[in-house]
Amino acid sequence: MSSAPPAKRRRTESEDEGDQPVIVRSTEYWFDDGNVILQVQSTQFRLTRSFLAMHSPVFRDMFSLPLPPDEPLVEGCPVVDLPGDTSQDWTYLLRAMFPQECYNPARPLVAPICAILRLSKKYDMAGLRRHCLGLLKMEFPTSLEDFDKQTLVWTHFSIPDTVTTTVACVEIINLARELGLYSILPGAFYKLLDDEGHKGLLGDDLAKLNDKQDEVACLKAYVKMSQTFADGPFSWLGAQSSISWAGCATASRCASFRNSILIQVLLDHDLVAMQLQPWASGAWDNTQCASCLSKAKASFDAARKDVWEKLPSYFGLEDWATLRKMDFE
Structure with missing residues (x-):
């Protein structure tokens, strides 16, 4: 001393x-x-x-x-x-x-x-460390099932009006890099991109990432996820969908519905932010016939799971299992 x-x-x-x-x-x-x-x-x-x-x-x-x-x-x-x-x-x-x-x-x-x-x-304060780790891992889970349990944009943290999601995510990403908490990085990166879509990538906030490679990774991930949107969860809406709509009893009405939803998604939503959004049951279930609904949901769910599994790779990270093993504890 x-x-x-x-x-x-x-x-x-x-x-x-x-x-x-x-x-x-x-x-x-x-x-x-x-x-x-x-x-x-x-x-x-x-x-x-x-x-x-x-x-x-x-x-x-x-x-x-x-x-x-x-x-x-x-x-x-x-x-x-x-x-x-x-x-x-x-x-x-x-x-x-x-x-x-x-x-x-x-x-x-x-x-x-x-x-x-x-x-x-x-300083090896185990109880406090466990509590903080638990909150971060619940907010940024490594499974799609746990991701779907999130009820708010921020479920386990509160963000003041004076702090943007981008600023909060940048702080968490910097901490994760500093301490070796790798499994939360994909979720934190994705939430950063989900901050009002591409607006989260503009301005000075992103430049506050300590590792400039993380800044580059965010920009590359946004471009790549935008480019692969047509092959993702919303591919069932496209005219070139690989789904066979045979068995549809109201082909014209169902096709018109799918077209209107596609237009709404493209005009009103950020393509990257929509990649992991869950199926909108209230809006999409009632205007399709049972046959189309079953096929559309199956296609959507399968593609969404695929996006989740690929999420770390979009940011140049290892797969989920490897990231969990790399965590400092």
Whole structure:
């Protein structure tokens, strides 16, 4: 353990005193009965060693070591400098460790969950890590069956009005790359493309991906999925459909219906965003004869499953089974 800020180089005559960061105490997590101070960037948190050790074997092992006899103290407490962390991440983590309400919110914000997962992995806080991993894997599942259980655009997280889906997905993709959480990448990439269709690819948000190859992969995936739309789940609507409509009792009416749906899809929807949309039972079941309906649904379901299996490959990723094995746990 070391005394508050790490040693700084000597300032030159041209440098101003204001260039040095001002060390501040956390307004939320400075406890008078604390016996250790964590310094993260320019913020100090005064906590208890026993509490940190209870949650983290990393801190437990650290605190088991005796202090050097000349260790500088601040208000009688040793100061532990945590390089590489951010004070905002630690504030999110401590809010989870010191909840002010009895129950966690059903749909937390993305930023705190990313921060807590990042630090809980680094400091081996198993319970917090499992909770965050569970939320991310439920939001971005690896099976179509679990994907179909999603009831909202964001089922397990809440997104403020000031944050777009693109921004939230970029944060999650960056975290997944940083920690090695590969199985959520296809779903996060797809949700990013599904952010109002191609609008999610415009502007500066996509450029915030840490790996520029991910930015290129998103653009390539959008083009490829758009080009293969005619062979996907909606191929049953096309004039060149491979389905035999023999047995249709109302051929003219059913064909007219299919044509009207195709026009609506092409005009009103983003082609990539529609690739994994479920069958619209209320809109498509009632105006086709039983024979056409059965064949159309079978074709739609089979093609949709095929899109799901191919989804990782659109972004240059391994198959689902391999991605699950590659996860850090």
